[in-house]
Amino acid sequence: MIFIGPNDTGFPLASSFPEPSALAAGDASNDNPSAGKSKTEANTDGSGVKSPPENRLDILFVGAHPDDLEIACGGTIHSLVKQGYRVGMVDLTDGEPTPASPAPEVRWAEAKAAGEVLGVAYRRLLHLPNRRLMDGFEERVALAKEFRFWRPSMVVGFGNKTPMASPDHYQAMQITDAAVFYSRLTKWDEHFDGLMPHSISHQLYFKLAFEPVAIAGFDSLVTVDITDSLEAKLASIACYKTQFPPAKAHVFERVRGLAIAAGAAANVRAGEVFATTRPVAVKDLVKHCNQSR
Secondary structure (H helix, E strand, C coil), X not given: CEEECCCCCCCCCHHHCCCHHHCCCCCCCXXXXXXXXXXXXXXXXXXXXXXXXXXXXXXXXXXXXXXXXHHHHHHHHHHHHHCCCCEEEEEEECXXXXXXXCCHHHHHHHHHHHHHHHCCCEEEEEXXXXXXXXXXXXXXXHHHHHHHHHCCCEEEEECCCCCCCCCHHHHHHHHXXXXXXXXXXXXXXXXXXXXCCCCCCEEEEECCCCCCCCCCCCCCEEEEEXXXXXXXXXXXXXXXXXXXXXXXXXXXXXXXXXXXXXXXXXXXXXXEEEEECCCCCCCCHXXXXXXCC
């Protein structure tokens, strides 16, 4: 696992890339969807700058603060890892200051522990300013570099405003949307350190699990069955001891309850709901529906 935190800069060396077999926590399947794909080879473009191989990460999740992703979609992250996918997490800010955390390093240690519970291959802190996060050019480029370097086929991030909560969440959505676009732009190499353009095939949105199950304003929704990963989701949230001390034990009840409600709507025990930027097409309707029972 690769963690790039408060005092780290740059990207990891190719020799540091984890093998897929080392990523899945618990009873990971040996049937790895990424098997056979190059993980450590590097090509060069005309500038001589190394560019990454295809699909070093299958999917990248983007949150505004450490703990956003665990709360919103920790079950899905854990489930994907168990299936053998390479999964990464990017936190745009360190989330500090907060009332009970003594320093950003403490919050980052909690984030690393949560990432280990979920079994992700990669987690990075982008060092953007907490409480003052704004959608700007430099912020978009910083995240787009992550997409160009890791070349995921799917990106998942915030899907709307969160009234009565941090405005950073909405800014994170705008930054992510723009970075997905910037990632594929050509003839703009001077802004991306020679990293080759990369087109992301699929983008999904999440809401925090403190909110109602339905995601208003989107016509196309998908529910992920997290029945076997619900406890891992809760355990990852529990890693944030400074954010969720015993006085906030009700948070875990609420997260569990909303996951059960989301699952019940889709006829599974627990679920997480995502909005898709476009409708999802299937070729085998019977197989798809049978898998969704």
